[in-house]
Amino acid sequence: MSTPNWTLAERAHKMNPSAIREILKVTEKPGIISFAGGLPSPKTFPIEAFAEASAKVLREDGAAALQYASSEGLPVLREFIAQQLPWDVSPDQVLITTGSQQGLDLVAKILIDRGSRILVETPTYLGALQAFTPMEPRVANIACDAEGPDPADLARQAAGDGSAADRARFVYLLPNFQNPTGRTMSDARRQALAESALAAGLPVIEDNPYGDLWFDAPPPAPLAARAPDNTLYLGSFSKVLAPGLRLGYLVAPKSLYPKLLQAKQAADLHTPTFNQRMVAEVIKDGFLDTHVPKIRALYKAQCEAMLAALTREFAGLGVEWNRPVGGMFLWLRLPAGLDSVKLLPLAVENNVAFVPGAPFYADGGDPRTLRLSFVTASVEQINIGVAALAKTLRQALA
Amino acid sequence: MSTPNWTLAERAHKMNPSAIREILKVTEKPGIISFAGGLPSPKTFPIEAFAEASAKVLREDGAAALQYASSEGLPVLREFIAQQLPWDVSPDQVLITTGSQQGLDLVAKILIDRGSRILVETPTYLGALQAFTPMEPRVANIACDAEGPDPADLARQAAGDGSAADRARFVYLLPNFQNPTGRTMSDARRQALAESALAAGLPVIEDNPYGDLWFDAPPPAPLAARAPDNTLYLGSFSKVLAPGLRLGYLVAPKSLYPKLLQAKQAADLHTPTFNQRMVAEVIKDGFLDTHVPKIRALYKAQCEAMLAALTREFAGLGVEWNRPVGGMFLWLRLPAGLDSVKLLPLAVENNVAFVPGAPFYADGGDPRTLRLSFVTASVEQINIGVAALAKTLRQALA
Known part of the structure; x- marks a missing residue:
């Protein structure tokens, strides 16, 4: 079909389908x-609690729950979030x-001009790169080790x-159980990064989707708690x-809030009212205090099952992997000479899938890396899948 | 609080709080x-149907309804939309x-470069101006009469x-019961505009949030039906x-769809799964065929009540207004010498509110115009409010 009249914006030419989506x-x-997707285990979804909450919200305040609402969000939800964060935050x-x-999209809109330099971890969350790209930044990788950026x-x-x-313009950091590597920044590293960023006059975007999913101990305090006006x-x-339900939040220095709010209003007027009311109803009496520990226990058991399977099945294959202390992912490095993108079709033939590591690098990347999710498959599937992966590797190495 | 490190993008300086929001x-x-807000009447919200649908969706398919989903949207909803549109549309x-x-935000991202010229009606929907502004277009007004653009x-x-x-790059048009004026384009005007745009190589963005809210007869066929590849x-x-619930949709020429999808993915991954499932459940057995006529009847009665009150109360005051054939709004023009922005505080003293017309013009505007919504207030409130507005006018003219 020819559509000679439509002229795409230059930024549209820089946008690309998610490499992972194509891989999936x-x-x-x-x-x-x-082991490829980043889907939480549906076993952890509190379906009953949502059913009760949605019935109650519609019965008691249906008209308000279905009406337009403020762009800032539901006041009771903003208060809950401010209260549970471990530093002084006003609703x-x-x-x-x-x-x-959407928070990443709003950040990109208010902070990135075409050609602005931004800094990211090596590797980093692919969705953030996708959110930043339409505003046409130049993206630079910071050198990283097992504890995160240097x-x-x-x-x-x-x-x-x-x-x-x-x-x-900013550095984008994921201190807890990072996607894709599963790595976590130590307390000392966080402090050094917060101080280094502040001294360099470099604002920090701190992304923490996984922070509650710790296994044995909560992670160290966030960067925002160490430099609130800079984060x-x-x-x-x-x-x-x-x-x-698509429900997230931004916590912004007060000077930035008005512009973020204007960008939010322009983007979709407000976050769905019904979803905000339903979640506020579910969490109001300490629900998360009993619910989240169940997710932690489940994910810890699944992570341990995957680590045990890797130890058992991968012995002598020359593969390296890390031991995450929370989250959903672990990170593997294949022996020299192998390329995880090329390995994937062979793995799929053996009925197991992963995500190659390369798409997570802003600029090139290590072709030997790959990401495994340990939360979507069951323990039984983890055992079968890791064995199939080992078989795949032996075939590739043969 | 000083935040010397944050540098705003240039586009952020062009973004402004909604003038209407400040007025409200x-x-x-x-x-x-x-009469100021653009809120649908909560009497029209099918609360019972939503309660049944949400219970059913969670009971029968809760895990899927709460999980991540595709960026394109729920297939059954896409099929429903394609089928009910009056031209040949594929899901x-x-x-x-x-x-x-959000559709307007995605359109802006893929079609507007900094400095691109875009065309809008005089006046036009303020939310569209807000969605377009961050991509930094130059906005030009097309000359309009009671039937819309020339x-x-x-x-x-x-x-x-x-x-x-x-x-x-495009012209942004609202053919049905336009916000803010309530005007509707005739069949002949639509045909002339569709042909004129096609001949000029000018793509059309057609926004139709109110099209189902007709009073006596459905509006003429949309512009998209007349030039699908150009709309x-x-x-x-x-x-x-x-x-x-924040649920809308775009229907795009096939050549544009991939870029819109990439922009959607980057913006918020996907529209909330639960909301899509719930709405699909509500509408699946022809619910809208019986529900929407009730909204039409209510809004028609409210519009007639407001027109009657205006005729009764405004006699001899030199005010002009239109007779919408659907939608939520009507449009007034005050006698020469009056300014609706200056009139508002006096109206508020008399316990009645409206929205001045000026913010709806991309470039200046007629200070004598104002918008009244006839759907949020009851008929009794309409009678009292219009009398209060007439009193306000008499005070201003005295």
């Missing part, structure tokens, strides 16, 4: 065991978003070539309640 | 009768959006100064079911 199409095969700083992905490299790269135009914090109900 | 703050006063062309406001002026303005850079169409469930 390859893995759509009946009976396959998938006025909380903006309810249509999932935390504070010295962060300070070096913040300044760019020294010109005002090259000064990075814009993103949170989500997707991993502790359910992602299908 | 003036009108927040207990006991006031407000593959339908993108479910988080309210039709096709000859549209053709003239499409070309701009004749350079490629000045050629308008991107936006629709919404906000006015026929409930706005608090």
